[in-house]
Amino acid sequence: xRYSAFSLLLEALRGHRGWTPAWRKAAPKAEYDVVIVGxxxxxxxxxxxxxxxxxxxxxxxxxxxxxxxxxxxxNTTIIRSNYLLPGNEGFYEWxxxxxxxxxxxxxxxxxxxxxxxxxxxxxxxQRDAFARRGNAMRLHGVDAELxxxxxxxRMVPFLDYDNARFPIHGxxxxxxxxxxxxxxxxxxYARGADTRGVDIIENxxxxxxxxxxxxxxxxxxxxxxxxAKKVGLAVxxxxxxVAAMAGLRLPIESHVLQAFVSEGIKPAIDHVVTFGAGHFxxxxxxxxxxxxxxxxxxxxSYAWRGNLPTVEDVMEEGMAIWPGLGRxxxxxxxxxxxxxxxxxxxxxDTTPVRGLYLNCGWCYGGFKATPASGWCFAHLIARDExxxxxxxxxxxxxxxxxxxxEKGAGAQPNLH
Amino acid sequence: MRIPCPFCGPRGNEExxxxxxxxxxxxxxxxxxxxxxxxxxxxLRDNPSGAHQEFWYHGGGxxxxxxxxxxTRTHEISDAKPADGGRL
Numbered sequence: 001x002r003y004s005a006f007s008l009l010l011e012a013l014r015g016h017r018g019w020t021p022a023w024r025k026a027a028p029k030a031e032y033d034v035v036i037v038g039x040x041x042x043x044x045x046x047x048x049x050x051x052x053x054x055x056x057x058x059x060x061x062x063x064x065x066x067x068x069x070x071x072x073x074x075n076t077t078i079i080r081s082n083y084l085l086p087g088n089e090g091f092y093e094w095x096x097x098x099x100x101x102x103x104x105x106x107x108x109x110x111x112x113x114x115x116x117x118x119x120x121x122x123x124x125x126q127r128d129a130f131a132r133r134g135n136a137m138r139l140h141g142v143d144a145e146l147x148x149x150x151x152x153x154r155m156v157p158f159l160d161y162d163n164a165r166f167p168i169h170g171x172x173x174x175x176x177x178x179x180x181x182x183x184x185x186x187x188x189y190a191r192g193a194d195t196r197g198v199d200i201i202e203n204x205x206x207x208x209x210x211x212x213x214x215x216x217x218x219x220x221x222x223x224x225x226x227x228a229k230k231v232g233l234a235v236x237x238x239x240x241x242v243a244a245m246a247g248l249r250l251p252i253e254s255h256v257l258q259a260f261v262s263e264g265i266k267p268a269i270d271h272v273v274t275f276g277a278g279h280f281x282x283x284x285x286x287x288x289x290x291x292x293x294x295x296x297x298x299x300x301s302y303a304w305r306g307n308l309p310t311v312e313d314v315m316e317e318g319m320a321i322w323p324g325l326g327r328x329x330x331x332x333x334x335x336x337x338x339x340x341x342x343x344x345x346x347x348x349d350t351t352p353v354r355g356l357y358l359n360c361g362w363c364y365g366g367f368k369a370t371p372a373s374g375w376c377f378a379h380l381i382a383r384d385e386x387x388x389x390x391x392x393x394x395x396x397x398x399x400x401x402x403x404x405x406e407k408g409a410g411a412q413p414n415l416h
Numbered sequence: 417m418r419i420p421c422p423f424c425g426p427r428g429n430e431e432x433x434x435x436x437x438x439x440x441x442x443x444x445x446x447x448x449x450x451x452x453x454x455x456x457x458x459x460l461r462d463n464p465s466g467a468h469q470e471f472w473y474h475g476g477g478x479x480x481x482x483x484x485x486x487x488t489r490t491h492e493i494s495d496a497k498p499a500d501g502g503r504l
Contacts, residue, residue, distance in 0.1 A: 238465075240461070240462070240463035240464075241463075241465050244462075249456075249460045249461075249462065250460065250461075250463075251459040251460055251461070252461065252463055253436070253437075253461055253463050254463055254465075254488070298434050299429075299434045299470065299486075300436070300437075300463065300468050300470065300488050301488050301491065302465040302488045302489050303488065303489055303490060303491055307417045307429055307491070309428065309429060309430035312430075342458075342459045398455060398458075398459040399455055411458050411459055412435075412436070413436070414434055414436070
């Protein structure tokens with residue numbers, strides 16, 4: 001069923017009795033051309049673009065829980081392409097462009113809201129660093145605008161501009177950045193892929209891979225064995241665990257990132273605002289809750305929950321830019337699992353196992369990358385060659401030294 | 417999460433700094449194949465879902481390096497001992 005204003009009107013007149021499920025509850029077939037492991041945003045986007053861009057629709061997406069149960073439903077919904085380095089910036093900008101046409105391409109309201117992402121700077125030195133980043137973005141054809149304090153004050157008047165330790169001197173604005181409704185993104189990709197013939201198989205956990213002559217031939221799951229010509233892993237958070245079943249040892253650590261939402265309040269903050277003197281980002285959902293987060297906890301974890309020192313740290317950072325936050329009650333807090341790579345950048349590549357393709361290492365920036373990740377992973381799987389904008393996101397860059405380290409923190413995953 | 421420091425007793429994890437996997441071993445620089453061994457040492461990790469031996473530094477206390485055994489699924493700590501020069 002195609003969604004449109006007309007179909008909405010028609011269903012309104014019929015008492016909304018004609019709506020059908022957005023995707024089928026498919027049972028696994030014996031064999032597929034491509035099996036994608038992981039029914040998060042990246043896996044579903046990959047299946048969607050395999051079907052829509054490459055004509056490969058004999059595809060299954062295996063999800064161990066239900067669609068939207070993992071990191072897809074646990075992020076802070078920010079989309080942006082304000083990266084510094086070649087290898088990243090072109091990729092994330094392609095993602096931004098796909099966001100801009102996403103709802104039309106999969107016929108679903110993902111509530112993409114280009115409300116602007118404003119990165120605050122708090123010193124002269126940081127202004128210079130942000131100017132450099134903005135210039136790098138503009139060299140890639142991406143919008144970036146360096147704002148002084150008064151321009152920021154006009155946008156967000158209630159911040160603590162004269163904070164004794166972290167005075168706000170201005171900000172770097174990417175006007176095309178913003179937010180998207182995270183659940184709707186996976187639902188939309190699931191529906192779009194399903195419409196094009198992809199089987200989305202929920203409650204189906206991978207338990208092993210069958211390898212013959214260095215090639216993956218089938219996948220063992222909790223719902224039986226499935227033969228596949230090609231297998232794509234898009235299981236960020238659990239990449240090491242799943243890849244180990246195929247004998248791979250990867251440059252990845254799993255870490256926990258906490259996010260928070262407040263009680264609903266009237267419209268207060270119109271943009272995505274980030275704190276430059278620490279690591280804090282905040283926006284307001286359409287339900288009215290303030291959605292925000294900060295750093296990862298900083299130790300290996302598969303626990304889906306973090307600890308209180310990070311909660312305290314995030315709240316302190318929020319209070320440093322917006323003292324009014326202290327009057328608002330927190331509603332919920334949760335943790336998601338991050339694939340922290342050794343240079344802080346993702347991997348979309350083939351693996352030493354033939355027929356096995358890898359999409360991982362999204363650190364805590366996977367949501368914004370969802371469309372381009374799927375687009376480029378589908379390209380790699382369909383054509384066995386990297387998409388040009390993802391050509392630098394190689395698995396072997398730790399060997400070659402062609403690292404993409406935005407922060408320059410080195411091979412220490414909890415510092416990226 | 418409270419880490420049972422063998423010198424200071426149980427202390428909040430905000431007193432500690434995390435380094436990472438304590439099971440990796442710095443290879444011999446002069447051994448054959450040292451470049452590949454160093455790559456594995458610097459970049460590759462088992463990243464287990466379960467028991468994990470890891471280095472923590474008690475900077476907010478006794479300033480000792482510890483090897484902590486912690487379940488990454490539950491954050492439950494089963495052991496914490498002095499790092500003893502990097503040996504487990």
